[in-house]
Amino acid sequence: MILITGANGRPGSATVREFARRGTPVRALVRDPKKAKDLRALPGVDVVHGDMLWPETLESALAGVDRVLMISGAGPELLETQCTFIDAAIKAGVGHIVKFSGKDSVDGFDNEKFRSTRSHEQILRYLVASGMPWTLLRPSQFMHVYFEEVPDIAGSGELRLPLGDTTMAPIDIDDIAKISYAVLTTPGHEGKTYPMTGPEALTMTDIAGHISEAIGKPVRYRDVTSEEKRRAWLAAGYPPPRAGAFAQLFQERSRLGRSSVDLTTHERFGVEPTTFAQFARRYADVFRGATDYAVTPA
Numbered sequence: 005m006i007l008i009t010g011a012n013g014r015p016g017s018a019t020v021r022e023f024a025r026r027g028t029p030v031r032a033l034v035r036d037p038k039k040a041k042d043l044r045a046l047p048g049v050d051v052v053h054g055d056m057l058w059p060e061t062l063e064s065a066l067a068g069v070d071r072v073l074m075i076s077g078a079g080p081e082l083l084e085t086q087c088t089f090i091d092a093a094i095k096a097g098v099g100h101i102v103k104f105s106g107k108d109s110v111d112g113f114d115n116e117k118f119r120s121t122r123s124h125e126q127i128l129r130y131l132v133a134s135g136m137p138w139t140l141l142r143p144s145q146f147m148h149v150y151f152e153e154v155p156d157i158a159g160s161g162e163l164r165l166p167l168g169d170t171t172m173a174p175i176d177i178d179d180i181a182k183i184s185y186a187v188l189t190t191p192g193h194e195g196k197t198y199p200m201t202g203p204e205a206l207t208m209t210d211i212a213g214h215i216s217e218a219i220g221k222p223v224r225y226r227d228v229t230s231e232e233k234r235r236a237w238l239a240a241g242y243p244p245p246r247a248g249a250f251a252q253l254f255q256e257r258s259r260l261g262r263s264s265v266d267l268t269t270h271e272r273f274g275v276e277p278t279t280f281a282q283f284a285r286r287y288a289d290v291f292r293g294a295t296d297y298a299v300t301p302a
């Protein structure tokens with residue numbers, strides 16, 4: 005049996021949907037069953053409840069599991085959550101952990117410099133040292149993060165980010181889900197690292213242009229300072245540590261300035277890379293502000 009953790013979240017729910025689409029049974033771990041209504045309606049999906057920080061809640065979730073896609077949120081508890089989960093998986097006799105990590109597309113980005121990216125590196129070291137067979141997925145920024153800018157886009161026709169002329173190479177989560185499915189269901193991936201980005205390095209002016217074309221309304225990029233953006237995130241209700249961490253991350257991206265595209269993993273698994281224009285068209289109603297984006301759309 006294959007288990008996917010973080011199954012109510014963005015990449016987790018997309019990968020569960022990919023299993024359902026392919027007709028392959030899968031087990032989905034969620035900590036909040038109330039949020040899992042859409043997952044439960046999918047064919048072949050066994051939704052189980054548990055908290056990765058509390059091993060005693062994981063016994064039935066881990067029973068009979070050969071392989072896990074390990075995902076949890078990027079918050080301050082990331083390191084403790086995944087190391088605790090790895091210990092529980094070893095105890096339960098799991099045979100292979102596919103760790104969901106990240107890779108900033110900006111050239112020269114140092115993963116050890118920021119809490120969440122550093123935590124991913126520390127977890128990887130813990131996983132490798134544990135002796136558990138592992139595989140590492142390293143996707144770039146998700147295209148879906150631009151949904152967080154919908155209030156500005158729909159309200160005032162502006163995409164406001166502190167990025168100047170910096171390029172990013174965001175990836176569609178559905179591409180990641182297809183690659184995750186292949187890694188989880190075929191042999192030969194032990195000890196391998198799979199980096200992946202979207203197919204284009206885009207300025208924020210390019211991204212605003214694609215959104216504008218998709219929604220049929222002008223959207224222009226407005227460069228703001230990271231302090232202005234931090235205040236906007238706070239006003240939008242982001243917890244202060246999250247707003248502060250994002251501001252630091254964007255400052256670094258802006259300082260480094262240029263992203264590279266890496267499609268080797270798409271090519272390796274025969275996945276056609278989704279362009280931002282295709283993504284924006286698919287989610288035009290979300291960018292118009294007409295539809296809330298549900299993490300687990302029915």
Ligand SMILES: NC(=O)c1ccc[n+]([C@@H]2O[C@H](COP(=O)([O-])OP(=O)(O)OC[C@H]3O[C@@H](n4cnc5c(N)ncnc54)[C@H](OP(=O)(O)O)[C@@H]3O)[C@@H](O)[C@H]2O)c1
Pocket residue numbers: 009010011012013014015016033034035036039054055056057075076077078085104105106107120143144145146149
């Ligand atoms: N955002 C990006 O652009 C990006 C790019 C590359 C990689 N990543 C990585 O992708 C991963 C997912 O990030 P995301 O922003 O997409 O997060 P997300 O949508 O919030 O998904 C994370 C999921 O993990 C679950 N979770 C957290 N702690 C848990 C626990 N103790 N027990 C059980 N489930 C738990 C959450 O459950 P609840 O639903 O109950 O909160 C949530 O459903 C992170 O590790 C991040 O570093 C993100």
